[in-house]
Amino acid sequence: EADIYQTPRYLVIGTGKKITLECSQTMGHDKMYWYQQDPGMELHLIHYSYGVNSTEKGDLSSESTVSRIRTEHFPLTLESARPSHTSQYLCASSGTSGGSTDTQYFGPGTRLTVL
């Protein structure tokens, strides 16, 4: 079972607020990912990281930013939230473990609502 955690699970905030979505994993995985998922839709990659101090933007443009200062931690920040940011945000990680390479394990998600 994967050990990847996201907090908060649910967040309702007003427009213009700064928010940080937390993601932590205890598996020692080097790669981490953030996906955005709207209801009934596929997942879109918005950020990924190959390791500490390595971050890249994903396929879907996002106004959020990420950092990777520690292997286990990959927070996502919105400087000024807007209603268009309302979505579910899923964090994932992957690494070479027991011969299984490149399998992504997902956290439970954060459902963000911006009023």
Place this chain on the structure above:
Amino acid sequence: AQSVTQPDIHITVSEGASLELRCNYSYGATPYLFWYVQSPGQGLQLLLKYFSGDTLVQGIKGFEAEFKRSQSSFNLRKPSVHWSDAAEYFCAVGSGTYKYIFGTGTRLKVLA
């Protein structure tokens, strides 16, 4: 271009019936293929994966999938569905740079 297609947006089956969820992909090299399940309000749980070798892959919860290179398919099957299997199912292909491409998902409803 790399892509994943799940042709069925919704599928309804009766409890105890067999299930097959379709997944077709477009990918230039030998793909890494995955099936995930997502319950409402939850993250994705890995059901099974195919990297190489035996084209019939066994997963958790009694699911299996078969890789058919000639048809570019990786369909998910279960011989007897349980009410707890109601969820959304996503097929994904690994794109070589550790990034995945996901299908749009199939929502499964199970009738008692």
